[in-house]
Amino acid sequence: MKKIYSLGLAAVALLVLATGCGKEAEGTNKSSSSSAQEEVTVKLGVIGADTDVWDNVQARLKDEGINLEYVKFTEYSQPNTALASGDIDLNSFQHQFFLDNFNEEHGTELVSIGNTVNAPLGIYSDKLKDISELKEGDKVAIPNDVTNGGRALNLLESAGLIKIDETKKQAPTVSDITENKLNLDITELEASQTARALQDVTVSVINSGMAVDAGFIPTEDSIFLEPVDEGSRPYVNIIVARTEDKDNEVYQKVVAAYQNEETVKVIEETSKGSSIPAWETFGSK
Structure with missing residues (x-):
């Protein structure tokens, strides 16, 4: 009887242990699944092939669970149209004067959510x-x-x-x-x-x-x-969103990641000093 009783206890213990391990594994899987679901992809419209500055920003955004996906265009007429139609989430290629003119001509309501650089003509x-x-x-x-x-x-x-x-x-x-x-x-x-x-x-x-x-x-x-002076303000390059998304928390994180000391270093290196971090001169937006 003692032997049977001992075997019974051992079996119960093994069952409890197995059940516990199963729950722990299940919990880990749920956590991993939840983490994967939390990653957000932001489609960013850009002009040209040079994305070195944004590559630097992208590396920091990954720590925030944000995946930056470039959508590259070749002509200035394209990124705002794509943004207005919802094909992309943000764009970064233009200055405020260009955006104002586009909105007026096309009846759109795209807005700046952050300054990037001033790039002299x-x-x-x-x-x-x-x-x-x-x-x-x-x-x-x-x-x-x-x-x-x-x-x-x-x-x-x-x-x-x-x-x-x-x-x-x-x-x-x-x-x-x-x-x-x-x-x-x-x-x-x-x-x-x-x-x-x-x-x-x-x-x-x-x-x-x-x-x-x-x-x-x-x-x-x-x-x-x-020359770069106060008259350059309308030509400061900007990050642009649809009006309804101007306070979007994810997009604000994109702006914050761009307006960073690490970005300043990359701008200096890639432009050979030709582009100026505009948020330091003209404010964040």
């Missing part, structure tokens, strides 16, 4: 070493969208090449040029084509991101670079 050339070398009738390429085109014309005026109607200074067009002493032949191109056009024109006005993608260091390779 530059004049580049394969043929000249200095802006003063431009001659009568030389060809000049500028971006063809309203905001960057107007910005390019203001830059040409800053360089002393043209004069613009005073009443149209914020968003001038080629027709607003009041003086062009060298009769420069100004051609408007899609912004992504301005760097490629260098072989066909004397000088080209190129956005900083496009210039870096083309292998230029703006502070070293441009023959004239846009």
Whole structure:
């Protein structure tokens, strides 16, 4: 009887132990499943191939359970359309002036949720070493969208090449040029084509991101670079969301991860000092 009783106790003990282990394993599986479900993917629209800065941000976001997925576009007309339609969650490629113009033209309500960098516009050339070398009738390429085109014309005026109607200074067009002493032949191109056009024109006005993608260091390779001052505020690059998502907690974490000291170092390295962390100069948004 004692032997039977002992065997019975042993069997009960084994059953309890097995049951306990089963519950522990089940609990671990539930925890792992829950953790996997908590990871959130944020689709970020960008222009161009250079994502070094965002790669640095992405590494920090993974610790927050956020997976950043790049959706790459080639033309400035695309990322806002994709954001408005819900194909992406955020985009980061434009300045405030560009966004305001897009909203007005398309009846959208996209908003800035954070500043990224100020990237000065530059004049580049394969043929000249200095802006003063431009001659009568030389060809000049500028971006063809309203905001960057107007910005390019203001830059040409800053360089002393043209004069613009005073009443149209914020968003001038080629027709607003009041003086062009060298009769420069100004051609408007899609912004992504301005760097490629260098072989066909004397000088080209190129956005900083496009210039870096083309292998230029703006502070070293441009023959004239846009000054950075309070007048640069409308041209600060931003992270953009749909209006209903402006306070989204996950998206705010994306902004916080970008506006970080580690990001400052990467911006300095990748842009060779040509881009400036805008949240340090102009505030977080």
